[in-house]
Structure formats: structure tokens, C-alpha cells
Amino acid sequence: MTRYKSLFIDLDDTLWDTYHNNKECLEELYAAHHFDRYYASFEAFFDIYWPHNNLLWEQYRNNEIDRMTLIVERFRYMLRPMGIEDKDAVLAINNDFLQRTTRKTRLVPGAIELLEYLRPSYRLYILSNGFREVQFKKLSNSGLAPYFEKMILSEDACIQKPHKGIFDFALKNTNSRRSETLMIGDSWEADIVGAHNSRIDQLWLNPEGLPAKGFTPTYTVRSLEEIKSIL
DSSP states (O other), X not given: OOOOXXXXXXXXXXXXXXXXXXXXXXXXXXXXXXXXXXXXXXXXXXXXXXXXXXXXHHHHHTTSSOHHHHHXXXXXXXXXXXXXXXXXXXHHHHHHHHHHHHTOOOBOTTHHHHHHHHTTTSEEEEEEOSOHHHHHHHHHHTTOGGGOSEEEEHHHHXXXXXXXXXXXXXXXXXXXXXXXEEEEESOIIIIIIHHHHTTOEEEEEOTTXXXXXSSOOSEEESSGGGGGGXX
């Protein structure tokens, strides 16, 4: 019988299909705001936006920038060539994007089936760096909310994954023991390294079969379906 009682589960790209949902929203945004007046195609726009956005999220995780800088600069960078730099104008487009994301419901394959399997045996919690006003709506609209006892966000802990503080905060706020908790996530840096450094066992969702760096996670799977054979 498994020794785990609490499962901390990442939301974005672990359960909620962030890549495809956000890409769909960005394509809607591209058309609605006529970004084609500068970019040759949506793909040209996306090929610049996505790595830039990922870099900003990495800086946010590392406490190098704050939330507002992330929100403003991911779109200001894309809008500047069109002559749009005003903060209010940039925020209006960002807010449009965020509202669209909350209505997207595409999940990582096997998400609901896994949660149905886990719910009778474990206490389930979301542990996410995402923004409060977005994450709760995404969780609710996609049908994931009923499976979780609580959502722990970096905004509540005032520190982001992978820092030990958010894992300590999550343990305390869920009355979980470190030795009886497992972190499940797709991000090597945020979820797996963070949990490892916090002395919490890790389960890495690694569909691309990327190499581990520096240590071997407690478990590694290529799909959510495989988790059923572990837990």
C-alpha cells in the first residue's frame, strides 16, 4: 500500500492543457486585435511570443521580476512594433487574453480518468504558480474543481515554485506530512527540483522523455495513465 496521503498536483500542462488552450486564445486575440497589420501570420507571432513568455515566467519563478512586469511585458514586447506601448492599452489586451483562457477546457489526456482513480484514496491539492483570478475559473470551467480539497497558489504563499517556502506553506495549509506527500508535475525546474529540494517525493510527467538533470526523480512517467500503476 502506498505511503502517500496527500498529492500536490500542478495545474498548467499537468492537468489543464496550457499550451493548446493558450495557443487557441492567442489566435483569437491575433484576429480580434488585427495583429496581422504587423506580423506576417499567426505562427510568426506565436513563434516569438511563446519563448518570450516562457522566459518571463522563468524570471518570475526566480523572483527576478514581479507579477505586473510579467503581465505587461509579455504583450508589450509583441505590441511595441505596432506602436502600442501604453501600459493601459497593453493591460487591456492582456485582460482580454486572460478572460479567454478561463473559458478554455481542453485537458491533458487522461486527466479526469486519473483524478477519478485517485480521489477515493488520496487528499488532492492543486499547487500552482498561476494567478488566482485565472486559476480558479480554469479549474471550475474545465470540470476539475470537484476533485480537489484546496488550491494552493504562489500568490497565497508570496513565493513561487521551485522555492522551498511554497512547499512548506502547502504542507502547513493542508496539514500534510512531508514524508506522506507526493508532488506531481510536468515542470522539471518548478515542480520536480522544487519538491526534491523540499524533501518531498516527486512524480515527473515527462511526455517528451527529456533527461533528468542532477538527480533521478522518485518517479517518471510519459503519460497520466501510467500514474495508475504507481499509486
